Amino acid sequence: EPEVTQTPSHQVTQMGQEVILRCVPISNHLYFYWYRQILGQKVEFLVSFYNNEISEKSEIFDDQFSVERPDGSNFTLKIRSTKLEDSAMYFCASSEGAGGSGYTFGSGTRLTVV
């Protein structure tokens, strides 16, 4: 069964450093998403991306965050200057259609900011 692949599975970074979280969506999917889950809290929407542009972003997705599809297979989330509160599990997801039928999620990247 096709999978969404996320790398790395765990990343530790120092406060103020830039991090890039990488995702390989399912190859025929056209819509891409990032969500995050702070330990003990809800899974929260960050951003959706379609046709090489952001479709929607949440209040969390401020100027420190950016997304990119640098080639035909990768989808990345960049956090420019990490803060302690960015520590969370970040999930990438993709969908063939606009998401009304469900997404396929990756297994997540646990980001720890120290």
Added chain:
Amino acid sequence: AQSVTQPDIHITVSEGASLELRCNYSYGATPYLFWYVQSPGQGLQLLLKYFSGDTLVQGIKGFEAEFKRSQSSFNLRKPSVHWSDAAEYFCAVGTSTSGTYKYIFGTGTRLKVLA
């Protein structure tokens, strides 16, 4: 504002017993509803979804859920739980303002299964 409530943070059942996980939503229009499961170290796996038609929907792994508009509920059920069902279960409502659906998740219910 749209929201999803899962009232039970933890549930423990014996293997072979029946299971019901509760989910209530708040959404103005006809909701797109989902249940996802997360096993340790794994991503979120779609169990089932509802957006129209028959209000009782069947999913993978023997799970089903019933949409009740009058109660704003979408409870997940399984007649006989297996030890491998121990995981965290998330209910979600899909909303769209941009043409793309984003999901609002509940806080999750962690299921423990006793042998």
